Amino acid sequence: MEIFNVKTSQRTDFIDITQAIEKKVKESRVNNGLCCLFVPHTTAALTINENADSSVKNDIKLKLNALVPPEEFYTHFEGNSDAHIKSTLVGNSLNIIINSGKLVLGTWQGIYFCEFDGPRNRNVYIKIIAG
């Protein structure tokens, strides 16, 4: 297992981590298998979405904040319940196929670390399974 560090700079922040993950896969020298990514935090998530026009990630952030507003009434005393809920809706892990030594992504796909309670220092765990 390897750990990859992500520094977020806003409360809601989507960081493209595709290149960092591709580098880890290359270093592993695994030709075929599965790349499993896992976020050990309860107010963050991982998603795969468009990497070309950054307005897509902005629309996703805006809509998530509209559906689950930070300022709504919640019972959790820390005031970040919206971030926990977004983490459950988006999901905290991803699996990506490794084929011929490369991470298999669609043309327009990028891997995003989703921060919902930043800015913070965050980790992504990477496990590569050959097979």
Added chain:
Amino acid sequence: MEIFNVKTSQRTDFIDITQAIEKKVKESRVNNGLCCLFVPHTTAALTINENADSSVKNDIKLKLNALVPPEEFYTHFEGNSDAHIKSTLVGNSLNIIINSGKLVLGTWQGIYFCEFDGPRNRNVYIKIIAG
């Protein structure tokens, strides 16, 4: 890795791909392991839900369109931001256990390809890991 083609016929369209995946698992002759499905598109997704009464998939489609309406204001110029958001909410990959040569699904579970910006020709990537 194998590729399975899906042709969708409506803007929002859920296609039951269970039998096609079961066939691929059988052909692989893997007795025990994991079947990983991955959609290389940013306006589609995969989900597992009821296969008996088709009103369930209709209710899911209707509710997703109510929560994330296509005609709302978004900044992305292509006008399909709702489809990108639905892709992130539903998720673009699935893992299903293979046991004694068979895909392990509950009695009422079917695997659905979720189209959110169709009609289009789509792909599903299949990776089977023995173990």
Added chain:
Amino acid sequence: MEIFNVKTSQRTDFIDITQAIEKKVKESRVNNGLCCLFVPHTTAALTINENADSSVKNDIKLKLNALVPPEEFYTHFEGNSDAHIKSTLVGNSLNIIINSGKLVLGTWQGIYFCEFDGPRNRNVYIKIIAG
């Protein structure tokens, strides 16, 4: 593959199954790999979220019920469409890394079985892949 039984006691009920899963991982004697959890039901799900303050899971349940209310109009005759929709939004499987014989979770992370149409007797399938 192993099966773990969960008994839920309310219509919407989040049960912490972390310890039970940790026990299964220990018993497997797999040092490194992946723990795959799968719910064979279409009105339940799995999520990872905060295990410290139980108000977090209450806020998640309340918000899911606000976004997808049980009493809304749906076409499915069984009257539990909201539970099917929540299952698709939260997701019915999880993958967690196993490192040095242990399930790798963040300090505040617990694994939750999410019941959306209880009370019922439910199962969780567990598959451990070494690698």
